[in-house]
Amino acid sequence: MHLTDYTAVIHLHSAYSFDGRAPITAILDAARKGGIDVLMLTDHSTLRAREDGFEGWHDGILLIVGEEIAPRFNHYLAFGHRQAIACAETEPDLPPQAYIDRVQAAGGLGFIAHPDHTGTPLFHVKHYPWTDWSVTGYTGMGIWDFMTDWQNSLFSRMRAVLSYAFPALFLRGPSPATLERWDRFTQERRVVGIGELDNHDSLRRYRGISIPVFPFSRVFDLIRTHILLDEPLSGDGRADIAAILAALGRGRVYVSFDHFRPAHGFSLILAEEGRKATMGDEFILHRSAELRTLFPHRARIRLIRSGKLFRRYTAKELCITLYEPGVYRIEADLMAFGRYRPWIYSNPIYVTRP
Numbered sequence: 001m002h003l004t005d006y007t008a009v010i011h012l013h014s015a016y017s018f019d020g021r022a023p024i025t026a027i028l029d030a031a032r033k034g035g036i037d038v039l040m041l042t043d044h045s046t047l048r049a050r051e052d053g054f055e056g057w058h059d060g061i062l063l064i065v066g067e068e069i070a071p072r073f074n075h076y077l078a079f080g081h082r083q084a085i086a087c088a089e090t091e092p093d094l095p096p097q098a099y100i101d102r103v104q105a106a107g108g109l110g111f112i113a114h115p116d117h118t119g120t121p122l123f124h125v126k127h128y129p130w131t132d133w134s135v136t137g138y139t140g141m142g143i144w145d146f147m148t149d150w151q152n153s154l155f156s157r158m159r160a161v162l163s164y165a166f167p168a169l170f171l172r173g174p175s176p177a178t179l180e181r182w183d184r185f186t187q188e189r190r191v192v193g194i195g196e197l198d199n200h201d202s203l204r205r206y207r208g209i210s211i212p213v214f215p216f217s218r219v220f221d222l223i224r225t226h227i228l229l230d231e232p233l234s235g236d237g238r239a240d241i242a243a244i245l246a247a248l249g250r251g252r253v254y255v256s257f258d259h260f261r262p263a264h265g266f267s268l269i270l271a272e273e274g275r276k277a278t279m280g281d282e283f284i285l286h287r288s289a290e291l292r293t294l295f296p297h298r299a300r301i302r303l304i305r306s307g308k309l310f311r312r313y314t315a316k317e318l319c320i321t322l323y324e325p326g327v328y329r330i331e332a333d334l335m336a337f338g339r340y341r342p343w344i345y346s347n348p349i350y351v352t353r354p
Contacts, residue, residue, distance in 0.1 A: 001269055001276045001278060003228040003229060003230060003252070003267070003278065004228065004229045004230075004231070004232045004233075005226050005227075005228055005264055005265065005266075006037040006038055006226065006227045006228075006229065006233070006244070007035065007036055007037045007038070007224055007226055007258075007264065008036070008037065008038035008039070008040060008224065008225045008226065008227050008244070009031065009036055009038070009039055009040065009197050009220060009223075009224055009225070010040040010042075010077070010111075010194050010195065010196055010197065010225050011040070011042050011068070011077055011113065011142070011145070011196035011197050011198045012027070012039065012040075012041060012042065012197050012198070012199050012200075012216070013041075013042065013043055013044070013068075013198075013199065013200040013201075014027055014041060014043055014049065016043040016046055016048045016049050017043040017044045017046075017068075017200065018044060019044070019200050019202050020043065020200045020201065020202065021200075021201055021202060021203065022201040022215075022216060024041070024049060024054050024063070026216070027039065027216050028058050028059075028061055028063065030215070030216040030217040030220055031061050031216070031220055032059065032060065032061055033217065034216075034217070034220030034221055035220075035221075035262075036061060036220055036224075037060075037061065037062065038061070038062045038063075038064065038227065038244055039061060039062070039063045039064065040064045040066055040079065041054075041063060041064065041065050041066060042066050042067055042068040042077050043067060043068065044067070044068050044070050045067060045068070045069060045070060045084055045085075045086075045087055046067060046084050047065055047066075047067055047082075047083070047084045049063075049065045050065035055237070055241070056237030056238075056241075057235065057237050057240070062233065062237070062240055062241065062244065064079060064241050064244065064245070066078050066079035066080075067084055067085065068113060069085050069087045069099050069103075070087070070128075071087055071092065071094070072128075073128065073129060073130065073131045073132075074096040074112075074130050074131060074132055075112075075113040075114065075128055075130070076096065076099060076100065076103070076110055076111070076112060076113060076138070077110065077111040077112075077113050077142075077196075078099075078103040078108050078109070078110045079108055079109050079110075079245055079248075080106075080107060080108035080109050080241075080245050081102075081103055081106035081107065081108035082106060083106070085099050085102050085103060085106075087099055095132070096130075096132045096135050097132075097134075097135045097136070097137075100135055100136075100137050100138050101137060104137050109139040109140075109245055109248060109249050110137075110138045110139050111138065111139055111140045111141055111142060111192070111194055112130050112138055112140070112141035112142065113130070113142050113145075113196060113198070114128060114129070114130075114142055114145040114147070114148045114196060114198060115129060115130040115141055115142060115178055115181070116129055116130075116148065116175045116177050116178050117129050117145070117147075117148045117151075118148070118151075118152065119151065120151045120152075120154045123154060123160070123204075125151060133181075138191075139191075139192055139248075139249050140191050140192030140193060140194055140251070141178075141182060141185075141191060141192075141193065141194070142178075142193075142194055142195070142196040143174050143178055143179060143182055143193035143194065143195070143255060143345060144173065144174040144178075144195045144196070144223055144255050144257075144342075144345060145195070145196040145197075145198055145223070146167075146171070146195075146196065146197050146198060146199065146219065146222050146223040147196075147197070147198040147199065148175070148198070149171045149172060149173070149174075149223075150163065150167050150170065150171065152172070153170040153171075153172075164211070164213070167214070167218070167219070167222065168221075168222060168257075168259040168260070169337065171222070171223075171257060171341070171342065172342065173257075173341075173342030174342070174345060179345075180307065183304065183306070183307030183327070184307060186327045186329075186348055186350070187306055187307065187327055190251055190280065190282075190350065192248065192249065192250075192251040192253060192280065192347060193251075193253070193255060193345065193347055194225050194248070194253060194255065195223040195224060195225040195255035195256070195345075196223065197219060197220075197222065197223055199214055199216060199219050200213070201213070201214060201215055201216055221258050221259045222257060222258070222259055223255065223256075223257060224255070224256050224257075224258050224263075225253055225254075225255055225256075226253065226254050226255075226256060226263065226264070226266070227244055227247050227248055227252060227253055228247060228252040228253070228254075228278065228279065229243055229244075229247050229252070231243075250280045250281075251279055251280025251281075251347040251348075252278065252279055252280045252347070253279060253280065253347050254266060254268075254279060254330075254344055254345065254346040254347060255344070255345045255346075256343060256344045256345075257334075257341070257342055257343055257344075260334055260336035260337075260341065260343075261296065261297050261334055261336070261343070262296065263295075263296065263343060263344050264296065265294070265295075265296040266293075266294065266295055266296065266332075266344055266346075267292075267293065267294045268291075268292075268293045268330055268346050268349065269291075269292050269293075270283055270289050270290070270291050270292075270322070270328070270349050270351070271289060271290050271292070272285065272286060272287070272288065272289035272290070273286070277349050278349065279329075279346050279347040279348070279349060280347050280348075280349075281349055281350070282349075282350045282352065283349055283350065283351045283352070284352055284353070284354055285322065285323075285324075285325055285351050285352065285353060286354065287323075288321050288322060288323050289321070289322050289351075290319060290320070290321055290322075291303075291318075291319070291320050291321075291322050291328065291349075292317070292318070292319045293317070293318045293330055293346075294316070294317050295315075295316050295317070295332060295344070297316065297334060298314065298315065298316045298335070299314070299315070299316070299332040299333060299334055299343060299344070300312075300313075300314045300332065300333040300334075300335075300340050301313045301314065301315060301318055301330065301331070301332050302330070302331040302332070303318070303320065303328065303329075303330060304328070304329050304330070304331060304348075305324075305326040305327065305328050306326045306327045307327075310326075310328075322351065324351075325351045325352050325353050326351055327348045327349075327350055327351070328348055328349050328351060329345070329346045329347060329348035329349070330344065330345075330346040331344070331345055331346075332344040332345075
């Protein structure tokens with residue numbers, strides 16, 4: 001099974017957002033220098049960037065324009081729909097199920113954003129978690145959000161200074177509560193896990209000094225979502241956007257923290273008698289199948305089955321024979337600066353019996 005790996009950044013804000021300030025051209029420049037293939041823009045409650053002609057290819061970078069539906073709680077990332085979804089500004093009491101349904105009816109994909117965001121009381125940052133878990137019909141959810149993770153490190157002013165200077169050293173990985181919930185949901189149906197950046201490059205004033213949090217050039221190597229395609233992108237913007245969204249909706253995705261070592265080249269394949277499956281796929285297990293995962297660097301690997309730790313190894317490659325159905329995914333940590341740090345989180349393969 002040969003798949004082409006595209007590095008995407010999902011959930012970011014430009015000057016089209018009320019709380020963003022970076023022009024799209026500057027964001028594209030930073031992404032190009034950072035080795036990004038796909039940018040998935042999510043300005044608040046607007047698709048103006050598409051209306052102004054920015055969606056499509058820009059000198060090697062595919063820009064996909066979505067939106068963040070952002071009432072007080074229950075933020076939702078939407079892609080693939082043609083018109084912005086009314087919410088906080090025009091319908092402040094619109095329940096989450098209503099805008100999930102509107103995105104779905106418009107042929108779009110939707111992802112629950114930063115579901116366990118807690119805010120930062122020390123710096124008066126409000127919390128923006130997802131609170132209504134009765135909803136259905138969403139494509140997936142954010143499992144690791146840079147801004148949530150980074151803000152959780154800001155529990156003292158000295159630590160905040162260090163964390164701002166060296167954000168990569170302070171990221172701790174997805175919230176255990178988020179992963180536990182995701183694992184529970186994937187045992188019922190496919191729920192695609194994505195990584196989020198949620199960067200605004202906004203200005204914060206501290207002791208009279210305006211500080212940008214964060215210039216995009218400083219964060220594009222942090223939380224990324226790798227999207228796997230059966231065929232390389234063609235250069236036709238409309239067709240390529242459809243291909244990326246289709247793979248995303250299918251769960252052909254893994255999330256990585258690429259600052260210390262790029263994750264490009266990671267693979268997870270399950271095979272039995274000539275049949276193969278990878279992340280996001282459903283697989284019918286007849287007798288036994290070989291699960292093989294490859295890493296570009298040696299890692300501490302955890303194989304998770306239906307939300308429970310199934311195997312643990314430290315290696316660059318893992319081969320194991322599976323005899324039982326379950327929802328199988330991979331977590332991996334990378335050794336950097338003297339300790340293991342969170343690195344790769346795959347979407348699962350959904351293994352069933354006939």
